Amino acid sequence: MIAQHFPILQVVLPLMAAPLMVLLRRGAPAWLLAVIVSWTGLFISLSLLAQVADGSVISYAIGSWPPPWGIEYRIDRVNAFVLVLVSLIAAVVVIYSRASVAAELPAHQHYLFYSLFALCLAGLLGIAATGDAFNLFVFLEISSLSSYALIALGRDRRALMASYQYLIMGTIGATFYIIGVGLLYLMTGTLNMADMAQRLAGVTEVRAVLAALAFITVGICLKLALFPLHLWLPNAYAYAPSAVTAFLAATATKVSVYVLLRFYYSIYGESAIFYALPMGQILLLLSLAAMFIASAIAIIQSDLKRLFAYSSVAQIGYITLGISFDSVTGLTGGIVHLFNHALTKGALFMLLGCFALRLGRIRFDNIGGIARVMPFTSFGIVLGGLSLIGAPGTAGFISKWYLVLAALESGQWWIALAIMLSSLLAVVYVWRFVEAAYFREPDAKTAQLKEAPLEMLVPALLMIAACFYFGLDTTLTVDGAARAAQTLLQGIR
Amino acid sequence: MTIAGHFSYWITIFLAIAGLYIVIARGNLIKKLVGLGIFQTSVYLLYIVPGKLIGGTAPIIAEQYGLYSNPLPHVLILTAIVVGVATLALGLALVVRIREAYGSIEEDEILDLDKTPVFPNTATSKPA
Numbered sequence: 001m002i003a004q005h006f007p008i009l010q011v012v013l014p015l016m017a018a019p020l021m022v023l024l025r026r027g028a029p030a031w032l033l034a035v036i037v038s039w040t041g042l043f044i045s046l047s048l049l050a051q052v053a054d055g056s057v058i059s060y061a062i063g064s065w066p067p068p069w070g071i072e073y074r075i076d077r078v079n080a081f082v083l084v085l086v087s088l089i090a091a092v093v094v095i096y097s098r099a100s101v102a103a104e105l106p107a108h109q110h111y112l113f114y115s116l117f118a119l120c121l122a123g124l125l126g127i128a129a130t131g132d133a134f135n136l137f138v139f140l141e142i143s144s145l146s147s148y149a150l151i152a153l154g155r156d157r158r159a160l161m162a163s164y165q166y167l168i169m170g171t172i173g174a175t176f177y178i179i180g181v182g183l184l185y186l187m188t189g190t191l192n193m194a195d196m197a198q199r200l201a202g203v204t205e206v207r208a209v210l211a212a213l214a215f216i217t218v219g220i221c222l223k224l225a226l227f228p229l230h231l232w233l234p235n236a237y238a239y240a241p242s243a244v245t246a247f248l249a250a251t252a253t254k255v256s257v258y259v260l261l262r263f264y265y266s267i268y269g270e271s272a273i274f275y276a277l278p279m280g281q282i283l284l285l286l287s288l289a290a291m292f293i294a295s296a297i298a299i300i301q302s303d304l305k306r307l308f309a310y311s312s313v314a315q316i317g318y319i320t321l322g323i324s325f326d327s328v329t330g331l332t333g334g335i336v337h338l339f340n341h342a343l344t345k346g347a348l349f350m351l352l353g354c355f356a357l358r359l360g361r362i363r364f365d366n367i368g369g370i371a372r373v374m375p376f377t378s379f380g381i382v383l384g385g386l387s388l389i390g391a392p393g394t395a396g397f398i399s400k401w402y403l404v405l406a407a408l409e410s411g412q413w414w415i416a417l418a419i420m421l422s423s424l425l426a427v428v429y430v431w432r433f434v435e436a437a438y439f440r441e442p443d444a445k446t447a448q449l450k451e452a453p454l455e456m457l458v459p460a461l462l463m464i465a466a467c468f469y470f471g472l473d474t475t476l477t478v479d480g481a482a483r484a485a486q487t488l489l490q491g492i493r
Numbered sequence: 494m495t496i497a498g499h500f501s502y503w504i505t506i507f508l509a510i511a512g513l514y515i516v517i518a519r520g521n522l523i524k525k526l527v528g529l530g531i532f533q534t535s536v537y538l539l540y541i542v543p544g545k546l547i548g549g550t551a552p553i554i555a556e557q558y559g560l561y562s563n564p565l566p567h568v569l570i571l572t573a574i575v576v577g578v579a580t581l582a583l584g585l586a587l588v589v590r591i592r593e594a595y596g597s598i599e600e601d602e603i604l605d606l607d608k609t610p611v612f613p614n615t616a617t618s619k620p621a
Contacts, residue, residue: 137573141579164591168525178536
């Protein structure tokens with residue numbers, strides 16, 4: 001039965017497709033292969049999510065070596081949710097990428113782009129699927145190395161420096177993570193996450209385990225761009241090719257959040273060690289700083305891609321804020337926001353890619369009156385901006401609603417107030433776009449522009465439509481996230 | 494335990510801090526990568542050292558061998574070395590491309606070049 005191998009299959013498929021694409025040496029067949037692989041991945045992850053919906057856990061022993069000795073792939077309600085998110089975004093972005101990549105990259109690099117894309121997808125799915133701490137590091141590096149290369153494909157030469165800086169900070173992050181895992185291995189003698197969680201409860205020498213927690217937290221927070229470890233992110237997102245930005249912004253940081261959740265709740269959660277450090281308070285402070293400072297920096301940007309990159313840093317603050325509450329409602333809010341923000345930001349960066357196709361760099365001084373000539377793209381960004389702000393009826397509203405609920409539940413009404421105040425900052429930067437695109441006269445150059453091609457516009461607008469769909473019908477997102485939150489907190493309560 | 498007893502750990506910590514310091518303090522892109530390499534290598538030691546038993550052999554299960562070293566860290570670090578090599582290769586490739594685009598591998602010079610307008614012959618940021 002092939003279905004039995006689904007947990008590994010969706011990781012192996014893109015991993016095998018990547019070298020195949022290099023052998024093909026042509027853009028068009030490579031793209032076709034990428035489409036097949038990512039849509040198959042979406043099908044597999046949806047069927048996995050359906051299988052674990054009742055709370056069961058799929059354990060897959062690679063090479064039939066039984067865990068904890070062999071590498072185990074372990075799918076539960078938490079990572080099935082993340083797998084669906086990653087493969088969904090990949091499936092949409094790959095359709096979008098054909099026209100975008102054709103315009104932004106020279107023809108001889110197209111097949112390399114799809115090959116790197118498949119590698120990055122394999123890495124991200126692998127991080128989410130694996131139940132082995134060291135295997136996770138390997139996939140973390142597969143996804144990171146391919147994303148450094150993808151960012152360096154950007155047309156602007158600053159893409160090279162952005163990629164280099166991301167490489168340095170990303171490698172430091174991954175090395176911190178592996179130091180933490182090494183310390184945990186020394187203390188528990190296992191690398192299997194489930195096994196580690198059990199043995200950790202019996203560890204009496206707490207200091208090394210706490211050091212491991214600190215190393216893993218800092219390492220992963222570098223990867224997920226938690227303020228103030230976000231310095232690599234704005235440049236990387238701003239100068240990468242549009243399709244890369246849309247894919248990475250929607251998936252890479254989100255998968256890192258998943259790793260953090262996994263370590264905090266599934267591994268450390270079962271022992272009291274987690275509460276020996278004021279993790280919740282630290283996360284709360286950094287999240288609030290991200291929400292306000294990154295939003296404020298976003299407001300003063302003149303480049304739109306940078307603006308939305310800083311907005312990503314702020315939105316990651318909301319996700320970690322949800323984690324810092326350490327309650328079912330808070331985690332639900334965090335996980336829902338992880339999904340909703342991935343949709344929103346993916347859609348926004350795809351629409352910005354439509355502008356980039358016509359304009360090159362997208363700055364406030366060259367998009368004056370652009371809504372007259374590119375009405376669908378502009379309106380899409382406004383709608384996506386509404387979801388970013390958290391206007392009622394959008395997906396962004398749902399996640400902020402749960403975060404506010406969690407804040408009130410924990411009796412910290414001032415955090416609820418902070419969530420609303422920081423949303424006002426989002427209003428400011430979205431309004432800056434509205435003002436430039438709708439209320440200025442287009443200059444002669446802008447007036448000649450045409451709307452973006454349908455194959456880019458349709459996937460992007462479908463994602464925007466999804467933002468509204470998930471703002472009205474929350475059965476998939478909120479229920480899925482609530483179940484994931486319960487699974488995570490099972491060990492503690 | 495004494496300082497001498499933890500000798501190998503001190504080496505590990507020294508290498509890690511030295512590597513990280515080079516990454517932060519040096520402006521030369523190649524030197525940064527060297528620092529990164531030292532930092533990563535220190536982690537190899539962190540894994541390998543506790544796996545070694547003095548007088549231990551390879552893991553052979555037989556009567557005459559009672560004591561053997563843990564083989565798993567070696568395997569893990571073999572993987573980590575491969576990852577490190579790949580990172581270094583990609584980093585160096587990026588530095589080559591940066592040198593071609595900017596004519597420099599000093600971080601502060603490159604950042605200065607980006608502040609001034611891009612020269613036509615090196616401009617790659619023209620609109621499509």
